[in-house]
Amino acid sequence: MSTSTSTFNRADWQQGYTSLATESSYWIEQVEGELPQSLQGTLFRNGPGLLDRNGVPYGHPFDGDGMVVAVTFTGDRAHFQNRFVQTPGYLAEQRADKILYRGVFGTQKPGGWIGNCFDLRLKNIANTNVISQGDRLWALWEAARPYRLDPETLETLGEEDFNGMLAAGQTFTAHPKLDPITGSWWGFGVQPGPRSVITLYEITQTGTLQQHWQRRVPGFCFLHDFAFTPNYQVFLQNPVNFAPLPYLLGWRTAGECLELKPNTPSKFLIFDRQGDLVEIETDSCFVFHHANAYEEGGRLIVDSVCYADYPKLEPGTDYKQVNFDQVVPGKLYRFIFDVERRTVERQPLLLRSCEFPTVSPRSVGQPYRYAYLGMIAQEQGNAPLQVLVKLDTQTGSVESQSFAPRGFIGEPVFVPHPESTAEDHGWVLSLVFDAARGCSKVVILDARRFGEAPVAVVYLRHHVPYGLHGNFTHRRWR
Ligand code: CO
Numbered sequence: 001m002s003t004s005t006s007t008f009n010r011a012d013w014q015q016g017y018t019s020l021a022t023e024s025s026y027w028i029e030q031v032e033g034e035l036p037q038s039l040q041g042t043l044f045r046n047g048p049g050l051l052d053r054n055g056v057p058y059g060h061p062f063d064g065d066g067m068v069v070a071v072t073f074t075g076d077r078a079h080f081q082n083r084f085v086q087t088p089g090y091l092a093e094q095r096a097d098k099i100l101y102r103g104v105f106g107t108q109k110p111g112g113w114i115g116n117c118f119d120l121r122l123k124n125i126a127n128t129n130v131i132s133q134g135d136r137l138w139a140l141w142e143a144a145r146p147y148r149l150d151p152e153t154l155e156t157l158g159e160e161d162f163n164g165m166l167a168a169g170q171t172f173t174a175h176p177k178l179d180p181i182t183g184s185w186w187g188f189g190v191q192p193g194p195r196s197v198i199t200l201y202e203i204t205q206t207g208t209l210q211q212h213w214q215r216r217v218p219g220f221c222f223l224h225d226f227a228f229t230p231n232y233q234v235f236l237q238n239p240v241n242f243a244p245l246p247y248l249l250g251w252r253t254a255g256e257c258l259e260l261k262p263n264t265p266s267k268f269l270i271f272d273r274q275g276d277l278v279e280i281e282t283d284s285c286f287v288f289h290h291a292n293a294y295e296e297g298g299r300l301i302v303d304s305v306c307y308a309d310y311p312k313l314e315p316g317t318d319y320k321q322v323n324f325d326q327v328v329p330g331k332l333y334r335f336i337f338d339v340e341r342r343t344v345e346r347q348p349l350l351l352r353s354c355e356f357p358t359v360s361p362r363s364v365g366q367p368y369r370y371a372y373l374g375m376i377a378q379e380q381g382n383a384p385l386q387v388l389v390k391l392d393t394q395t396g397s398v399e400s401q402s403f404a405p406r407g408f409i410g411e412p413v414f415v416p417h418p419e420s421t422a423e424d425h426g427w428v429l430s431l432v433f434d435a436a437r438g439c440s441k442v443v444i445l446d447a448r449r450f451g452e453a454p455v456a457v458v459y460l461r462h463h464v465p466y467g468l469h470g471n472f473t474h475r476r477w478r
């Protein structure tokens with residue numbers, strides 16, 4: 001298997017990992033095509049905005065401070081705004097203009113192991129996702145509490161405790177699921193340990209937090225995402241080992257101490273509404289993201305991007321120099337469970353390396369047909385994500401929109417047309433870094449004509465560093 005016929009230029013790709021230190025707010029002048037009149041609302045996105053402090057790079061892009069982007073569509077115009085989440089760690093490093101905290105994934109403070117040993121402080125960087133409920137907006141990072149923001153100005157209002165329901169030190173996932181039936185966000189917190197504690201939460205439509213259950217499960221849990229259906233919450237317990245000594249001694253970051261146990265099955269933790277647990281083992285694999293889950297004919301279906309190994313960066317290596325041939329590819333699989341008989345069957349859905357699986361917000365937890373993903377442009381091996389994909393999970397057919405060789409895509413976000421009746425009646429929005437211009441753009445695709453020219457492309461005045469996750473709200477915050 002050779003990936004020497006590269007679909008991208010490394011220097012182009014690296015450019016997207018440049019810090020964006022400035023915050024701005026402006027109406028976008030350059031629009032190609034026509035903005036759909038019915039597309040009204042705000043696309044919120046989150047991701048690391050700073051990849052360095054005073055020229056000293058963070059060791060891993062996941063360690064960069066959260067910067068929230070809001071692109072508001074009014075039907076004929078589009079407005080851009082970005083702002084950093086003003087966490088205490090961010091503010092302290094702003095003042096000092098240097099790295100003061102260790103990052104979870106790959107960043108050490110200056111000073112070698114002596115400078116890092118026994119410093120177990122966590123810097124909440126609020127950089128992974130952003131969700132809204134009514135007039136509230138939260139930036140999320142899974143190892144701490146959400147940060148509340150003003151949805152109009154993106155001003156940071158503080159760490160959220162939901163009227164005392166979420167105590168300091170508690171955690172809340174960066175991947176809550178918006179239940180299309182009730183309008184609640186469902187999320188969880190994990191306290192990892194030799195026995196890990198999982199807590200299920202609901203943020204209701206009025207913004208109050210309710211705790212549904214709390215369960216202790218054997219083994220270390222690294223749970224980035226979960227799958228949600230009306231009757232089940234599903235977690236994949238990756239068979240990882242956490243050997244913390246090198247972290248405690250300052251030799252490695254916490255993320256670098258994770259390892260997939262060889263020849264150990266992965267375990268699905270399937271909780272019902274009462275919090276009763278059924279465990280079902282499957283072939284060893286590692287999962288960050290689930291595309292969706294649903295119940296049908298007595299079966300539980302879960303679609304997930306699986307890796308054959310934990311795709312971590314070797315300590316001390318520069319992520320911008322990563323050898324893509326050695327990065328394990330992500331592949332989309334369907335798991336079909338008979339929960340009562342405790343059986344599972346696994347089927348491939350998309351075998352070319354892919355990530356950022358999403359579905360229509362109306363299909364979350366429900367039987368569905370279309371998944372949207374980011375995919376690599378070459379057929380085999382691994383590379384940066386350059387292609388947006390619409391996958392028909394019934395027929396296996398794929399429609400794609402490629403930005404190779406000089407474009408690098410972000411997570412696709414499906415926005416239903418306000419009068420939609422069909423699942424794919426709507427648009428797919430993605431923030432794409434265009435290395436030819438050194439700037440980012442928001443691409444709007446008609447989801448039913450996915451492979452055709454975009455409906456509109458909105459050109460920003462600058463780049464936005466590669467981001468993580470976000471959501472669209474039909475409420476216009478402008
Ligand atoms: Co994620």
